[in-house]
Amino acid sequence: xxxxxxxVRTVPERCAGRMACMRACPxxxxxxxxxxxxxxxxxxxxxxxxxxACPNKAIVPQTSSFTDFSRFRYMxxxxxxxxxxxxxxxxxxxxxxxxxxxxxxxxxxxxxxxxEAASIAIxxxxxxxxxxxxxLSPFCPVVVxxxxxxxxxxxxLLPPIESPMEIAAREIRYRKMKELGxxxxxxxxxYLTPCAAKMVAIRYPPRKKVSHIDGAIAIADIYPLxxxxxxxxxxxxxxxxxxxxxIGLGWPVVGEQSAHLRAESCLAVAGLADxxxxxxxxxxxxxxxxxYVECHGCAQGCCGGxxxxxxxxxxxxxxxxxxxxxGNTPSQDRAKVRELYHRGYFSLPxxxxxxxxxxxxxxxxxxxxxxxxxxxxxxxLPRIDCGACGAPTCLDFAEDVIQEASRLEDCLVLxxxxxxxxxxxxxVVREDRS
Amino acid sequence: MRLDFxxxxxxxxxxxxxxxxxxxxxxxxxxxxxAAYEAEMNVVLYARRGIMELSVTPREINLRVVDEGQGIxxxxxxxxxxxxxxxxxxxxxxxxxxxxxxxxxxxxxxxEIHSVVGQGTTLEIKxxx
Numbered sequence: 001x002x003x004x005x006x007x008v009r010t011v012p013e014r015c016a017g018r019m020a021c022m023r024a025c026p027x028x029x030x031x032x033x034x035x036x037x038x039x040x041x042x043x044x045x046x047x048x049x050x051x052x053a054c055p056n057k058a059i060v061p062q063t064s065s066f067t068d069f070s071r072f073r074y075m076x077x078x079x080x081x082x083x084x085x086x087x088x089x090x091x092x093x094x095x096x097x098x099x100x101x102x103x104x105x106x107x108x109x110x111x112x113x114x115x116e117a118a119s120i121a122i123x124x125x126x127x128x129x130x131x132x133x134x135x136l137s138p139f140c141p142v143v144v145x146x147x148x149x150x151x152x153x154x155x156x157l158l159p160p161i162e163s164p165m166e167i168a169a170r171e172i173r174y175r176k177m178k179e180l181g182x183x184x185x186x187x188x189x190x191y192l193t194p195c196a197a198k199m200v201a202i203r204y205p206p207r208k209k210v211s212h213i214d215g216a217i218a219i220a221d222i223y224p225l226x227x228x229x230x231x232x233x234x235x236x237x238x239x240x241x242x243x244x245x246x247i248g249l250g251w252p253v254v255g256e257q258s259a260h261l262r263a264e265s266c267l268a269v270a271g272l273a274d275x276x277x278x279x280x281x282x283x284x285x286x287x288x289x290x291x292y293v294e295c296h297g298c299a300q301g302c303c304g305g306x307x308x309x310x311x312x313x314x315x316x317x318x319x320x321x322x323x324x325x326x327g328n329t330p331s332q333d334r335a336k337v338r339e340l341y342h343r344g345y346f347s348l349p350x351x352x353x354x355x356x357x358x359x360x361x362x363x364x365x366x367x368x369x370x371x372x373x374x375x376x377x378x379x380x381l382p383r384i385d386c387g388a389c390g391a392p393t394c395l396d397f398a399e400d401v402i403q404e405a406s407r408l409e410d411c412l413v414l415x416x417x418x419x420x421x422x423x424x425x426x427x428v429v430r431e432d433r434s
Numbered sequence: 435m436r437l438d439f440x441x442x443x444x445x446x447x448x449x450x451x452x453x454x455x456x457x458x459x460x461x462x463x464x465x466x467x468x469a470a471y472e473a474e475m476n477v478v479l480y481a482r483r484g485i486m487e488l489s490v491t492p493r494e495i496n497l498r499v500v501d502e503g504q505g506i507x508x509x510x511x512x513x514x515x516x517x518x519x520x521x522x523x524x525x526x527x528x529x530x531x532x533x534x535x536x537x538x539x540x541x542x543x544x545x546e547i548h549s550v551v552g553q554g555t556t557l558e559i560k561x562x563x
Contacts, residue, residue, distance in 0.1 A: 152460045280447055284471045359457030364563070365492040367456040 004041040005203050007062050007196030008051050012036045014058035021050035021059055022392050026272045027149070027357075031400070032390040043357050045145040046197040047272060047297050048306035061196035061307060064215040066104060066222075072188030072214070074180060076172055077105040078165060079192040081112045082252040082302045083219055084244070084322055085315035091230055093244035093322065095237035099229040103222070105190075107176065113331035114168035115248030115257075120337040121161050121346035123262050126291055132157070134267075134282065134290040137257060139163050141201040142297030143275055144352065148206075151279050152354030160207060160348040164248065165191055165198070167346065169212035191216040194252070194305025195298070207348040218307035246331030250323040252302035253316050258294040266292045271299035360399065374398045382413040439527070442478045445486050446471035449497075456490060458563065465541040466495050466561050472534040473499045473557055479524055480504055481554065494543075497559040505551040513539065513547075 017035035029043035030050060037058065039050070051059040069075055077100040084093045093110065100108035118139075129135065138144060138158040147154050162170075169189045176187055191198060193216040202211045250256030258266035267290055269278045275295050281287050298304040303319060304312035340346065360374070361367035374395070381394040389410040391397035400406035409415065450467045458466075470486065477484035481503025489496045506512045512519075513535050520530020539545050544560035 150454075153464055280443070283450070283467070284443055284446060285468065354460065356454065356460075360455050362457060364457055368490055368492060371452070371456055371490075 004044070005200060006039065006041060006044050007046040007199045008039070008044075008048060008059050009062055010037050010039060011058045011060060014056045016056050016058070018055060019387055019390075020053040020055055022390070023387060024049040024053035025392065027146075028392050028396050030392070031396075031405075033406075043149075045142055045149060046200050047142045048196050049272075051196070052306050061218060062199055063193065063196055063218040063221065063307065064190075065217065068215060069188045069190060073186040074106045074176060074182055075104070075188045075190060076176065077108040077192055078111055078168055078172070078189055078213065079108065080165070080194050080198075080219065080252065080302060080305075081110075081115065081249055081319070082194040082305060082308055082315065083192055084112075084249065085252065085303060085319040086219065086223060086308065086310045087227065087230065089318055089321065090238060091235055092238040092242055093249075093326075094240075094242050095230060095233075095235050096226065097244070098237035099226050099233065102229040102233065103225045107172070109168055109172040110244045111164050111168045112244055112248035112251065113246055114164040114171070115251040116246040116330065116332045117167055117248075117337050117340075118161060118164045118346065119247060119257065119260060120332060120334055121341045122159060122292070124338055124341045125159050125161060126261075126263050129159075131288075133288050134293045135159050136279075136282075137292070137294045138352075139257075140295055140297050140302075141197040141206075142195075142272070143295040144206055145197075145200075145355075146272065146275065146297070147279065148352065148355040149357050150276075151283055152356055153283060154279060155352045155354050157282070158352055160350075162346050162348055163201070164251065166205070166212050173212055188214045190214060192219055192222055193217070194219055194302045194308045196307060197297070206352050207350045219305075220307045220309050223309045242326055244331075245326040245329040247323070247327050248331060249327055250319060253319050253323075254296055254301040255294070256320075256323065258292060261292060263291045265290050266294065268294040268296075270296035270301055272297055274299075360403070370402050373402050377401060377408075380414075381411060384413070386413065388412045437524070437527075438478055442475060443471060445474050449486075449488050452488065453490070453495070458490075458495070462495070462561060462563055466497065466559075469538045469541045469559050469561070470497055472537045473497065473559070475529060476534050476555075477501045477503070479520065479529060484554075493563055495561045495563065497557070497561075499557040499559070500554065501556075502554045505553055505555055506547070506549040507551050509547050509549060 015036045017032050019032050021037050022030040022032055026047060027043050027045055029040045031038050051061055083096060097108040136157045173187055173189050191213050199216050202213045202216060205211045247260040254270040255268040258268045269275050278293060300312035300316060303315040359367050360370040377398040378395055381398060383394045385393040389397045391400055397406060401408055446467050449470050450463055453463045453466060481501035484499060484501030487498045511517055515536045516532040518530045518532035524530040538559060542559045543562045546558040549555040
C-alpha cells in the first residue's frame with residue numbers, strides 16, 4: 001500500500017497546543033499530546049483546515065519555493081485560474097501571464113482552456129455512460145481522498161478523466177520539448193496552487209504513476225512578487241486582445257463547472273460538511289436522477305483555497321466578471337477535443353482504490369470487543385466534547401484510551417470530579433484553608 | 435402526522451459508520467445499510483415511533499426494528515414489489531414506491547416480519563459476514 005504523503009506538516013517548536021487545528025479538522029485526524037499537535041497520517045485528507053485555523057502558523061503547507069526548481073533549464077508557470085481573481089479588476093489574465101515571465105519563469109501557460117477541454121471530455125463521457133448515477137467530479141483531491149476513505153462504495157462514480165492541470169502540463173511540456181529541443185527532465189512545469197492538496201495529487205496521482213507536473217508553489221507565496229511586477233510594467237498586457245478566454249475561466253467558482261456542462265441534471269456542492277451530506281444521500285441510493293455532481297472541498301470552491309490571498313467572495317466576483325467578459329468565446333475547438341477524447345487523450349487508466357480509515361482492529365472479533373469497551377467507557381465520560389484531553393470528542397478519546405494511545409487520567413472533567421469528591425470528604429478543602 | 439424527513443436516514447448512516455469502525459467488508463456494510471435505510475424510512479412513513487437496534491457478532495449482523503404504528507394487514511402482499519399503501523403526499527415526495535420490504539428481502543440473508551394491525555411491526559434482519 002502507498003505510504004501516506006501529506007500536504008501539511010506540523011512545526012512543534014511553534015505549536016502552543018491551543019487545539020484550534022484539532023477542533024477544525026473534519027476527519028478528527030489531530031490529537032494534542034504533551035501540549036503539541038500531532039497529525040494522524042492515516043486519517044488526514046489534506047483539506048488544509050488545520051493550517052488555516054492555527055494561530056501560530058505551526059502547521060505549514062508542503063508547497064515548494066522558486067529555488068527548489070533551479071535544476072531545470074526551462075521553467076513554465078502553470079497558474080490555477082484562481083490566480084486571475086487575486087488582483088485589481090483592471091488586471092486581466094494576459095497581464096498576469098506576462099508578469100509571471102518577468103519574475104523568473106521562462107513561460108506561463110493558461111489552464112482555463114484545459115478546463116474547457118476537460119469539460120467537453122466529461123460531456124462525452126456522460127454521453128456513453130449508462131450508470132450508476134450520479135457521477136462525481138474527480139478534480140478536487142480532498143474530495144477524492146474523502147471518497148476513498150469514507151465512501152469506498154462510491155469510488156467508481158469518479159470518471160477517469162484527466163484534470164485540467166495535467167492536461168495543460170502535458171500539452172505545454174511536449175510543445176516546448178519540440179520547439180526548444182529539450183529533454184523531458186530539462187523542463188520544469190510548476191503549478192501555482194490555491195491549496196496544498198494539489199501537491200498530493202502531483203506527488204501521488206490517484207490513477208497513474210507520474211504526474212506531468214514537477215511541483216507546486218502557493219499562490220500566496222508568489223503573490224507579492226507578481227503584484228510588484230504588474231505595478232512595474234504598468235499592468236502591461238491588459239490592453240489589446242485578451243488571450244485567455246472560455247468557460248474554463250469559471251472553474252474556481254462553485255457551480256460554474258456544472259453550469260456549462262451539456263447534461264440533463266447536475267448539481268454543485270461545496271464545503272466538506274455539505275459534500276458529506278450529499279455523499280451520504282448518494283450512498284443510500286438517492287440522487288440517482290442526477291447525472292453529475294460537482295464537488296469542492298472548500299466552501300467557496302478553489303477561490304476559497306487555503307493558499308489564496310484575496311477574500312474568496314471578492315475573488316469569486318472578479319472571476320465571474322471575467323467569465324461574463326471572456327467566457328463566451330470558446331478557447332477550444334469542440335470537434336477537435338471530441339476527436340481527441342475518443343482517441344483516449346483525456347482518459348486515465350485503472351481504478352481509484354478505496355483507502356478506508358483503519359478500523360479499531362484488523363481482526364473483526366477483536367474490533368467488536370474493542371467497540372463494546374469504547375461504548376462502555378463513553379457512558380462514563382462527560383460527553384461534552386471539551387477537547388481538553390487532547391482529542392476532539394469524548395468518543396475519539398474513548399477510542400484512544402481503548403487503543404492505549406491515551407490514558408483515562410487525561411480527562412480533566414473526570415479528574416476535577418475526583419477532586420471535588422475528595423473535597424466533600426474534607427481532605428482537599430482543609431488543606432486549602434490551612 | 436408530521437413526517438420527520440429531516441432526520442430520516444440518520445440511523446442508517448450511524449450504523450454504516452459503526453460497521454466501518456469494525457472493519458466489516460464494504461459489500462456487507464452496503465447490504466446492511468440499504469436494509470437499515472429502507473426499514474428506517476418505513477418507520478418514518480408509517481409509524482408513530484420506532485427503535486432500531488444493531489448487534490454484531492464475528493459471524494453475523496442482526497438488525498431489529500420495532501415500531502409502534504399502523505401495522506401491516508397482509509404481509510405477503512406487502513412483500514410484493516410495487517405494492518404500496520402510501521398516501522399521495524408520501525408519493526409526491528418520491529417515497530412509497532412499494533420497494534422497501536422487497537429491497538430488505540433482497541439484501542438480507544434472513545428476514546422475518548411480525549405485525550399486528552393497529553399496534554406495530556417488528557423486523558428481524560440478518561446479514562452474514
